[in-house]
Amino acid sequence: MKILTFSTLFPNSVKPGHGIFVETRLRHLIASGQVESRVVAPVPWFPSRHPRFGPWAAWAAVPRHEQRFGIEVAHPRYPVLPKIGMNVAPALLAAASRGAIGRLLDEGFDFDVIDAHYFYPDGVAAVMLGRYFNKPVTITARGSDITQLPNYRLPRRMIQWAAAGADHVITVCNALRDEVIELGVAPEHVTSLRNGVDLALFHPTPRPAEQSPFTLLAVGHLVPVKGQERIIGALPMLPDVHLRIAGDGPDRAKLVQLAQDLGVAGRVDFLGAVRQAELVQHYNQADALVLASSREGWANVLLESMACGTPVVASRVYGTPEVVAAPEAGVLMNELSARGVADGVQALRANYPDRTATRRYAECFSWDDTTAGQLAVFKALVQRDGAYCHA
Numbered sequence: 281m282k283i284l285t286f287s288t289l290f291p292n293s294v295k296p297g298h299g300i301f302v303e304t305r306l307r308h309l310i311a312s313g314q315v316e317s318r319v320v321a322p323v324p325w326f327p328s329r330h331p332r333f334g335p336w337a338a339w340a341a342v343p344r345h346e347q348r349f350g351i352e353v354a355h356p357r358y359p360v361l362p363k364i365g366m367n368v369a370p371a372l373l374a375a376a377s378r379g380a381i382g383r384l385l386d387e388g389f390d391f392d393v394i395d396a397h398y399f400y401p402d403g404v405a406a407v408m409l410g411r412y413f414n415k416p417v418t419i420t421a422r423g424s425d426i427t428q429l430p431n432y433r434l435p436r437r438m439i440q441w442a443a444a445g446a447d448h449v450i451t452v453c454n455a456l457r458d459e460v461i462e463l464g465v466a467p468e469h470v471t472s473l474r475n476g477v478d479l480a481l482f483h484p485t486p487r488p489a490e491q492s493p494f495t496l497l498a499v500g501h502l503v504p505v506k507g508q509e510r511i512i513g514a515l516p517m518l519p520d521v522h523l524r525i526a527g528d529g530p531d532r533a534k535l536v537q538l539a540q541d542l543g544v545a546g547r548v549d550f551l552g553a554v555r556q557a558e559l560v561q562h563y564n565q566a567d568a569l570v571l572a573s574s575r576e577g578w579a580n581v582l583l584e585s586m587a588c589g590t591p592v593v594a595s596r597v598y599g600t601p602e603v604v605a606a607p608e609a610g611v612l613m614n615e616l617s618a619r620g621v622a623d624g625v626q627a628l629r630a631n632y633p634d635r636t637a638t639r640r641y642a643e644c645f646s647w648d649d650t651t652a653g654q655l656a657v658f659k660a661l662v663q664r665d666g667a668y669c670h671a
Contacts, residue, residue, distance in 0.1 A: 281658055282389060283309075283317045284381065284415075286406050287397035288373070288608040289422075290321035292355060300556065301422075301475060301580050302397045308347055308476070308647040309654055318352050318389050320380050322373055325357035356380040367434050370404035377409060385413070392662045393418060393447075399425035404438045407445040416447040416661045423452070423577025424505075427598060440464060448657050451665045452578035471657055473545045474602065476576045476647030481556065482587035484639055485564045494629065495522045495589070497566035498571070499559065499581045502529030507572035507595070509535060513618030515544040518625055522547045523570075527561055563588035566649025568610070568628055572621055576600055586610070586642035589635035593624035603645075608637040 285306055289299030299321075309315050326572070338590045342355050358376035361368060394417045403419035410417035418444060430436040442464050443449060449470045451457040457472040481648040500506040508525055512535060515523060523549065525535070532550065539545040554562065563569065569585035580601040582592050592610035594600050597633030604610050611628045613620040 281315050281393070281662055282391040283315050283658065284384070284389075284391040284394045285317050285319045286321075286377070286394055286409070287402050288322055289398050289402070290322070290353065291348065292323070293346055294338050294342045294351070294601050296557065297553070299397075302483075303348065304478065305475065305647070305650065305654075306351070306371075308651050310351070312651050312655060313459055313549055313555075314655055315658070318354070318384055318391070319443065320354050320356065320377055320384075322358045322377055322387070323355045324360045325376075338520070354380045354384075358649075361642075366432070370408065370438060373401050373405035374408040374412070376540065377405065378412065381413060383407060384596055391415065391508045393466035393658050396420070396446075397656075398422055399439050399442060400429045400435050403446065404442040407442045410447075411445075411658065416664075417445070418448045418450060418657060418661070419443070419446045420450040420452065421456050421577070423456070423459055423598070424575055426451075426463075427457055427575055427577075430463065447661050450654070450657065453602050455598040455602070456577055471653060473650045474599070474655040475580055475583070477580070477587045477642055477645050478582035478652050479587055479643060479646060480583045482560055482563065482591040484635065485561065487564060491567070492575075493520050493522050494518075494567050495524065495565065496568055496570050496593075497524050497526065497536070497562055499526045499562075499585075500571070502527050502531040502535060504531065505573055505575050507616070509538055509569050510544065510572040510616070510618045510621050512539050512544065512548060514621035515539075515547055516542055517619070517622035521625065522549070524549045524562060524566065526551045526559065528553045541649060545641040559584065560588060563590050564589050566626065567632075568593055570625070571595065571600070572599060572613070572616070573600075574616060576622060579603065582609075583642055583645050585637050588646075589639045591628060591633050591635075591638050593621065593628055595620070610638075 283383050291298050291300050291303050299447045312413050315598045323342045324339045333374050346353050348492050356376050358373045392411050392417050394406050396403045413415050454472045459471050460470050498511050526553045563585045569592045582603045594604050595616050604612050611624045613624040
C-alpha cells in the first residue's frame with residue numbers, strides 16, 4: 281500500500297523533536313514491509329529569520345524537501361494570519377498543500393490513503409484534500425485537538441465535519457475514542473490504537489549502587505498545560521528530593537522564578553531541550569518521572585521512562601490511567617495540585633517497585649499491535665471498493 285502521511289506535526293532538520301511521535305509511528309509502520317509512504321508536512325511561512333519574528337522565524341530555515349530515515353518529506357509553506365488565522369487555517373493549509381501532493385502524483389506516487397494526524401487544522405484540511413484528489417482519509421486524534429479545540433464554536437463545527445467526512449478515525453487512547461464518538465462519529469468508524477515505545481532506544485542502563493538524593497525528572501515543553509509549576513510547588517513538602525526538568529518553552533523564566541520564590545532553586549536543574557537519545561540517561565538516573573499535566577492524550581514520556589525501568593507519578597487525565605495501570609508502572613495522583621504531586625511521590629517511595637518489573641511492564645507496549653491495527657484499517661479502506669483507489 282502507498283500511504284500519504286499529512287501533518288503539521290512532523291520533525292524537520294530545524295526542529296527535530298517537533299511531532300516526533302508521528303514520525304516514530306510511521307517508521308514502525310514502514311518497517312512492516314507492507315507500506316510505502318511519502319510525507320507532506322506543511323510549515324508556517326515566514327519571509328526570513330529576522331529577530332522581529334521571534335521563535336517563529338526558525339520556520340524560515342526548514343528545507344522545502346528533506347529525507348528522514350529514508351522517508352521523503354515535503355514542507356510546503358502555508359500562511360499564518362493574525363487574529364483570524366485559527367478559523368481559516370484548514371483552508372489555507374489545504375490550498376498550500378495541493379501543489380506538493382499533485383507533484384507526488386505526477387512523479388508516480390499514486391497513494392491509496394491520506395493518513396492525517398491531529399484533527400485541527402490538519403484533519404479538516406486532509407478531508408478537503410481527500411475530496412479534491414478523490415482519496416480516502418484517516419485522521420488520528422491525539423489529545424487537545426479533541427479535548428480542547430471543540431470548545432471553540434467554528435473549529436468545533438469543522439472538526440465535526442471532518443470527523444463525519446473521514447473514512448476512519450484513529451485515537452491514541454480509549455478516552456479519546458469516547459470523546460470522538462460523542463462528537464457524532466459512529467463507533468464502528470473509530471479505532472483506538474495506543475502509541476508504543478521504542479524498547480531498543482529506551483532501555484535500562486547501570487545505576488550507582490547508592491544514589492542520593494531521591495531524584496525526580498519532568499520531561500516536556502514548558503507550557504502551562506504540562507504543569508511543571510505543580511512539581512516545583514511540591515518540593516517544599518519533599519525536603520530531600522531533587523528535580524530535573526528536561527524541556528524548554530515560554531514558561532521557563534516563570535518556573536525559574538517560582539523555584540527561587542519557594543526557596544528550592546538549589547534543588548531544581550533546568551536541562552533545556554534534550555534530544556531523545558540523550559533522554560535515556562536522564563530517565564535512568566532518575567528515581568521517578570513526574571507528569572503533572574492538566575491535559576494529555578497518550579503521554580509517550582511515561583512509557584519511555586518505564587522502558588528505562590523508572591516508575592512514574594502522573595495525573596489522572598484522559599489516556600494516562602490506561603498507561604499507568606499497575607503498581608509496577610507507578611502511581612496516579614489523587615488531585616491535580618502541588619499537594620497531589622507530593623502525595624504521589626511519597627506513595628511511590630513507600631511502595632517503590634522493582635525496576636526490572638517496571639521494564640517488563642513497558643515491554644507490553646511495543647509498536648507491533650499498533651502497526652497491525654493501522655494495517656488493518658488501511659487494508660479495509662483500500663479493499664472496500666474501487667471508487668477511490670487509483671481513480
